[in-house]
Amino acid sequence: MNTGREIAAIWGIGTAVPPYRMDQEDTSRRLVEALAGAGHTDSSRWAKRIFKQCGVDSRYTCEPNLLEEADDCRYFKGPELGGGLVPTTGERMAVYKQACVPLAVEAARAALADGGTEAESVTHLITVSCTGQFLPGLDAVLIRELGLRETAARYPLTFLGCAAGLKAIALAKGMVSAQPQARVLIVCVELCTLHIQPSGGREALYGASFFGDGASACVVGAAESRGRDNSCFLLGEERTVLLEGSEGEMVWEIGDHGFDLYLSTSIPRLIGEHVPAQVERLLEGAAKPDLWAIHPGGRGIVDILQELFGLTEEQTSASRSILRNYGNMSSATILFVLAEMKRELEASRAPVREGVALAFGPGVTAEMLRIAYAPPAHGHANSSFTLAEEAHA
Numbered sequence: 001m002n003t004g005r006e007i008a009a010i011w012g013i014g015t016a017v018p019p020y021r022m023d024q025e026d027t028s029r030r031l032v033e034a035l036a037g038a039g040h041t042d043s044s045r046w047a048k049r050i051f052k053q054c055g056v057d058s059r060y061t062c063e064p065n066l067l068e069e070a071d072d073c074r075y076f077k078g079p080e081l082g083g084g085l086v087p088t089t090g091e092r093m094a095v096y097k098q099a100c101v102p103l104a105v106e107a108a109r110a111a112l113a114d115g116g117t118e119a120e121s122v123t124h125l126i127t128v129s130c131t132g133q134f135l136p137g138l139d140a141v142l143i144r145e146l147g148l149r150e151t152a153a154r155y156p157l158t159f160l161g162c163a164a165g166l167k168a169i170a171l172a173k174g175m176v177s178a179q180p181q182a183r184v185l186i187v188c189v190e191l192c193t194l195h196i197q198p199s200g201g202r203e204a205l206y207g208a209s210f211f212g213d214g215a216s217a218c219v220v221g222a223a224e225s226r227g228r229d230n231s232c233f234l235l236g237e238e239r240t241v242l243l244e245g246s247e248g249e250m251v252w253e254i255g256d257h258g259f260d261l262y263l264s265t266s267i268p269r270l271i272g273e274h275v276p277a278q279v280e281r282l283l284e285g286a287a288k289p290d291l292w293a294i295h296p297g298g299r300g301i302v303d304i305l306q307e308l309f310g311l312t313e314e315q316t317s318a319s320r321s322i323l324r325n326y327g328n329m330s331s332a333t334i335l336f337v338l339a340e341m342k343r344e345l346e347a348s349r350a351p352v353r354e355g356v357a358l359a360f361g362p363g364v365t366a367e368m369l370r371i372a373y374a375p376p377a378h379g380h381a382n383s384s385f386t387l388a389e390e391a392h393a
């Protein structure tokens with residue numbers, strides 16, 4: 001996988017979550033009470049089952065009202081559930097605007113610190129979100145809040161769903177490959193819980209069962225220029241594919257009471273049918289790598305990929321841990337997974353190890369990227385570098 005250009009790397013990663021923790025059992029209990037109280041007996045039974053089986057123990061929310069009992073939670077009290085105080089889309093966007101900035105700033109500062117990068121050196125800023133929007137946008141706000149240079153190039157990525165975080169990394173890799181002096185800051189922030197719907201419909205309940213709020217960030221720069229005391233993830237070839245016949249399987253639409261999300265239960269099956277062949281093309285005949293950074297879009301996605309690629313529990317532990325403790329935070333999640341992997345690799349003093357990162361979004365789109373973990377003080381080859389050569393250097 002000869003690139004012929006400068007090798008890009010993730011220098012540092014930062015994450016942040018809001019202060020309110022949603023315990024899965026407690027959230028399920030309160031929602032089941034709301035459904036049963038409104039006469040949706042079948043829906044209450046189904047909700048109890050899906051909340052228990054989705055692989056989530058806890059997640060975080062920016063909305064304290066989501067921790068209230070069923071009778072006091074506006075997100076559980078729409079007309080369908082016997083109430084009429086459900087927040088409008090405008091109200092939810094007001095909460096989004098207020099809550100997203102401090103989370104984004106916290107994650108960004110952590111990424112800059114982790115990568116040993118001064119804010120003034122950032123040349124490009126990519127902001128990512130699909131759960132809210134306002135203008136002037138998060139990109140403009142972060143320039144001021146972080147003290148970035150006013151001339152930094154800004155690229156907002158909106159409404160690309162769960163795959164957007166990995167797409168942003170691939171875009172940053174291209175920027176650095178073309179301009180070795182570039183320092184790209186990526187900031188993802190998603191407040192998914194703001195779109196919980198007061199509905200007994202299975203699609204709404206499925207989405208409500210495992211989405212959480214969080215922000216993540218990373219710094220991407222030339223591998224040769226990163227600090228020798230820092231580990232990093234080297235970035236290789238990427239591949240994007242739109243899965244055939246999947247356009248109706250994952251849908252976001254803007255409604256009067258937040259964003260209406262439809263997630264088909266067929267998504268894991270579609271991924272199982274199409275993604276293995278695409279990963280083989282990405283690997284170009286190379287052996288199956290050790291590291292697997294899988295975006296945990298749901299327990300079923302991790303399960304099917306683990307089965308098809310014959311992965312061990314250790315190889316999927318980071319993805320399952322993030323899903324269990326934080327839920328699916330849409331675009332922000334993949335960097336949580338990479339941060340968890342980085343901590344484990346550093347703690348074990350691991351050598352260079354190859355890997356692949358996978359994320360999935362509306363379309364259904366599969367984003368894939370080859371990566372390699374490089375420990376501190378590990379040297380890098382020149383522009384003819386390949387991940388395989390680096391691993392055996």
